[in-house]
Amino acid sequence: MYTERNRKNLYDDKIFSSCAIFGMINLKGERFTSKEPVRAVSCMRERGNGLGGGFAIYGIYPDFKDTYAFHVMYMNTRAKKRVERFLTRNFRILLSEEIPTENSDVILDPPIFWRYFLEPLPPRLKDERADGDEYVVNKVMKINAKIRGAYVLSSGKDMGVFKGVGFPEDLAEFFRLDEYKGYIWICHARFPTNTPGWWEGAHPFNILDWSVAHNGELSSYGTNRRYLEMHGYKCTMHTDTEVIAYAFDLLVRRHKIPVELAAKVLAPPYWEEIDAMEPRKRLMFMALRQVYRSLMMNGPFSVVVAHHGELIGLTDRKKLRPLVMGVEDNVLYISSEEAAIRFISPNLDKIMRPSCGEIIIGRLERSRVMEIPTFTRMVQIK
Amino acid sequence: MRSHLLPEYIVERDYTKCTRCKVCIKQCTYGVHYYNAVKDTIESKSERCVNCLRCVVFCPKEAITIKRNLNNYRENYYWTQETITSIKRQAETGSAILTGMGCDKPYPVYWDKLLLNACQVTNPPIDPIREPIEIRTYLGRKPTRIELEINSGDISLKTDLAPNLCVEAPILFAAMSYGALNLNVHEALVRAAIECGTYFNCGEGGLHSNLRKYGNHIIVQVASGRFGVDLEYLNAGAAIEIKIGQGAKPGIGGHLPGEKVSEDIAMVRMIPAGTDALSPAPHHDIYSIEDLRQLIYALKEATEYMKPVSVKIAAVHNSAAIASGIARAGADIIVIDGFRGSTGAAPRVIRDNVGIPIELALASVDQRLREEGIRDEVSIIASGGIRSSADVVKAIALGADAVYIGTAALVAMGCTLCQRCYTGKCPWGIATSNPEIAKRLNSADAYRRVVNFMRAWSIEIKEMLGAMGIDSIESLRGNREQLRGVGLTERELRILGVKIAGE
Numbered sequence: 001m002y003t004e005r006n007r008k009n010l011y012d013d014k015i016f017s018s019c020a021i022f023g024m025i026n027l028k029g030e031r032f033t034s035k036e037p038v039r040a041v042s043c044m045r046e047r048g049n050g051l052g053g054g055f056a057i058y059g060i061y062p063d064f065k066d067t068y069a070f071h072v073m074y075m076n077t078r079a080k081k082r083v084e085r086f087l088t089r090n091f092r093i094l095l096s097e098e099i100p101t102e103n104s105d106v107i108l109d110p111p112i113f114w115r116y117f118l119e120p121l122p123p124r125l126k127d128e129r130a131d132g133d134e135y136v137v138n139k140v141m142k143i144n145a146k147i148r149g150a151y152v153l154s155s156g157k158d159m160g161v162f163k164g165v166g167f168p169e170d171l172a173e174f175f176r177l178d179e180y181k182g183y184i185w186i187c188h189a190r191f192p193t194n195t196p197g198w199w200e201g202a203h204p205f206n207i208l209d210w211s212v213a214h215n216g217e218l219s220s221y222g223t224n225r226r227y228l229e230m231h232g233y234k235c236t237m238h239t240d241t242e243v244i245a246y247a248f249d250l251l252v253r254r255h256k257i258p259v260e261l262a263a264k265v266l267a268p269p270y271w272e273e274i275d276a277m278e279p280r281k282r283l284m285f286m287a288l289r290q291v292y293r294s295l296m297m298n299g300p301f302s303v304v305v306a307h308h309g310e311l312i313g314l315t316d317r318k319k320l321r322p323l324v325m326g327v328e329d330n331v332l333y334i335s336s337e338e339a340a341i342r343f344i345s346p347n348l349d350k351i352m353r354p355s356c357g358e359i360i361i362g363r364l365e366r367s368r369v370m371e372i373p374t375f376t377r378m379v380q381i382k
Numbered sequence: 383m384r385s386h387l388l389p390e391y392i393v394e395r396d397y398t399k400c401t402r403c404k405v406c407i408k409q410c411t412y413g414v415h416y417y418n419a420v421k422d423t424i425e426s427k428s429e430r431c432v433n434c435l436r437c438v439v440f441c442p443k444e445a446i447t448i449k450r451n452l453n454n455y456r457e458n459y460y461w462t463q464e465t466i467t468s469i470k471r472q473a474e475t476g477s478a479i480l481t482g483m484g485c486d487k488p489y490p491v492y493w494d495k496l497l498l499n500a501c502q503v504t505n506p507p508i509d510p511i512r513e514p515i516e517i518r519t520y521l522g523r524k525p526t527r528i529e530l531e532i533n534s535g536d537i538s539l540k541t542d543l544a545p546n547l548c549v550e551a552p553i554l555f556a557a558m559s560y561g562a563l564n565l566n567v568h569e570a571l572v573r574a575a576i577e578c579g580t581y582f583n584c585g586e587g588g589l590h591s592n593l594r595k596y597g598n599h600i601i602v603q604v605a606s607g608r609f610g611v612d613l614e615y616l617n618a619g620a621a622i623e624i625k626i627g628q629g630a631k632p633g634i635g636g637h638l639p640g641e642k643v644s645e646d647i648a649m650v651r652m653i654p655a656g657t658d659a660l661s662p663a664p665h666h667d668i669y670s671i672e673d674l675r676q677l678i679y680a681l682k683e684a685t686e687y688m689k690p691v692s693v694k695i696a697a698v699h700n701s702a703a704i705a706s707g708i709a710r711a712g713a714d715i716i717v718i719d720g721f722r723g724s725t726g727a728a729p730r731v732i733r734d735n736v737g738i739p740i741e742l743a744l745a746s747v748d749q750r751l752r753e754e755g756i757r758d759e760v761s762i763i764a765s766g767g768i769r770s771s772a773d774v775v776k777a778i779a780l781g782a783d784a785v786y787i788g789t790a791a792l793v794a795m796g797c798t799l800c801q802r803c804y805t806g807k808c809p810w811g812i813a814t815s816n817p818e819i820a821k822r823l824n825s826a827d828a829y830r831r832v833v834n835f836m837r838a839w840s841i842e843i844k845e846m847l848g849a850m851g852i853d854s855i856e857s858l859r860g861n862r863e864q865l866r867g868v869g870l871t872e873r874e875l876r877i878l879g880v881k882i883a884g885e
Contacts, residue, residue, distance in 0.1 A: 217505040219851040222779075222863030230752050255527045258537065268854075271518050284539050289856075290546065291524050294758075298857035299505050318513060318853060320506055 019203070019215040020047035021323075023186040023304035023334045025311035025362040030330070031059050031181040034172055040333075040340040041187040042169040047215075047336060052190025052202035053171045054163025056211035056306055057182035061158045067094055067117040068136050071153040071160050072143075073199060074112040079149035086147065090139055091118035099162070100176050107166045107174040111199055115160065133208055133253060137232075140207065144236040151200040151237075156209025159308070163188070163202035183364075184311050186304045188213035205242045207249050209307045214241040215336055216301030216321045227294035244303055247295050252307075257288075259312060260359060265292040267317040267357035304334050309364040317357035325360045326351045332362035386470050391433045392449045393426035399445035400424060406437035406446060411807040411819055434800040436809035468730075481730040482803030482813065484630055484722045484767055484789060485737075492741035492874075493773045497883060499864045500849040508853050510844035516854040517843055519784050521761040522546035522621075522690040523714040544714065545690050547601075547621055549784060550579030551840045552855060553774060556765055556786035557603050557625065557694070559585030561638045561647045561659065562726035562803070564820040567812055568593060570828035571791060575599045577829075578836045583786070586625055586636070586661060588650040594618050601692070604681065606635060607661035609651040613684060621715070622681050623692040624674070626665070629723025629766035632696030632737045636661035637727065642806050642815050675711035682712070690714035697721060697743035697766065698736075702750035709751060709760045716760050717786065718743050722767025724789045726813055727804035740766045741780065745878045748781025748860060757860075771842035780878065781860040794835040795828040 022041045026032060061069050074080040087093060099113035120135045128135060140152045154161035162175040168189045188203035204211040218224065218240040225235045225243055233246040251262040265288055274285045300320030305312040313334035315323045326333040326341040327350045333341045338351060354360050393414060402424055406415040412430045415437065431448060438446050455466050468479055501507040508515060523544040531538050555571050568590065575582035576599045583601040588610020602619035604611055616622055627633065638659035648655035668674050678691050692715035693708045705716050720740025725733065744764045751757040764777040765786035777785050796810035803813035811822030847855065850864050858864065866883040867875050875882055
């Protein structure tokens, strides 16, 4: 099996893929069902090939709002036993249950899906001198790296990732997503190009409540990965997308950089543009680019990134992958294709195509779409 | 004592072409060619020829051919021509054999066993003619994170940035001292550095007053001889480099013989004219890492923390641990100089047997600093035997921030690697301080050649980056995923941190 081969690999590895991405947020925080997002992503069936699909949904566990919800995938029961032993040692488990699934003709050979609602054990927290988030990141890294056949698909509060091998609409049926309601949905349809799809390789990727669905291929993966490893992240999924999730976690959660500027780390302005900025702004962008140069994401990408309260869309600074946004009433849509948005929302108020490296942010608390002026334009080389 | 040595090269002259114009006589600084008035012909003393090709290039009639002497000792795989000749020479002179330039022995060249990636289908290559590809690099210490102050929508930077050197291409001119080279060469290099947006390292021989006006493109070096070092010198450059070692001669000091120490060189080096300029093997105030720390901070104090301080070491067996110590001692840049690095003069036995390849040293230093979480506290400059833009790209993918080039820049000016720099008779006017020979090197012409070749390398680097789908050099730095090895053992691959081709 591919996974086994990969696991023995000593060095970096990554899987290429091209895909469809879709995200929508209700800016008032009202929760909605799977109907629209699933219809939208299925509209872009052409962009996937049935070897991977997935969803991240925010606001699905209102009863366990303040506990970490772990979605874990097990390839075998032995892995489950080991993980549960590990979780018992480190967390108070409020609830442990199987994620309900539907038998399906098209979803073949699914692994075991389980979810846990967890609170870090206070004494262990104290031992490790970590806050809850830091503690959870460390534990997730440990499970993914050390326990064979077990993958933590998501680890945020009041959210969850559902993903696997299949077309997204079939996976939605398999995971019975019509039973969930959330105020942000991000979806992904995958077209892996050089490997058979495998379950843990599907998108969205997640750490804490950061989820990323990605269309593209990062040529900077080797640089990004080695930098993140220096900061304690372990890249265990063998796919380039996970570095985007970790990059956001590092920049926004750990280093307290606003999302708008974090996006400028991933897709920075050209030096020529930085040189032309007024001095204060120039210093800021120079500092960002110097210090976080290894987090610059190079190569084609468009991503939708979500965490609680925010839905973000971003492309690389040459915009080598498509991304459009639409707004209707209180809903912001971000999609690979305009057709997917129009399919579910025929009376859109506004449709926009962000330019190279421009970030789209749908932010809950302010109930409006924030845009920061784009600094990144194509420039002519001397 | 009658010399038993055989001429290495034989000069052949086509007398049907030769017009006896005597250009060859004038050009040869080793006195190979001479005019025989009796026969009205030009003849050659082949035993003096070093194959520098000066006469061949300048002969207007293409009448001269230099050939390897076919009169060789009996074939012997073990006792090579060079070993036999060396012993014979030492038997006649009783001294260590000197040489110039870098190690020329057939040790493995890892650059040539590493191949680069390119995009196909899933990822579009970028065409550097149509789209911007950035190769600007900042060298120096970086803070580990940025702290911002956010007040009601206004964001300001709280973190102070350390002084950094900005290079428009990740290539700098390596330390080559005034004394080893003449002022024409220095001037050509520093002007080329300005034109190319990079830096020129003046080496350990001080900085000539004529060049001080170019100071913001000069790295000044402090070596064990401390030649020309005073407060004004330290503040004259954009950065300061402490030279601990040199790839061509790790653990060995320097010796500029008194006959080369002209009035001018003596003045710049701050020593009496005609005396030997001796650089001790160690710095006599650095016997351990804590002493290095003191020197680093003494230099920083002297320049009010306005300039990055770099430390240059030769690539030796435990470079990784040494580099870690240097980073912790407060250096902003670490230069690692591989065993292929060149020199103006070194005992051949040292040049050819001491030190390790830069590729392996670089890979292990980069990995070690990452494991210790201090990689971004210093920049790494790889040095010693960078021959092409491909070597530059591979060095950066292995983990370097930038490279130093020395030999390549000299070759661009005219050097043919005849390895006789230590004689001071460089027929190309480069490694000589004899004013009559030095004037052969036209500073403006040499400048143009260096600028052209740097431009060519920049274009090639952008082409390679574009093919990999990378539009900025920082995404190549340490990106070993873009490299694959061929013909390497499992262990070599592991040290280099690259996969084998096909994997």
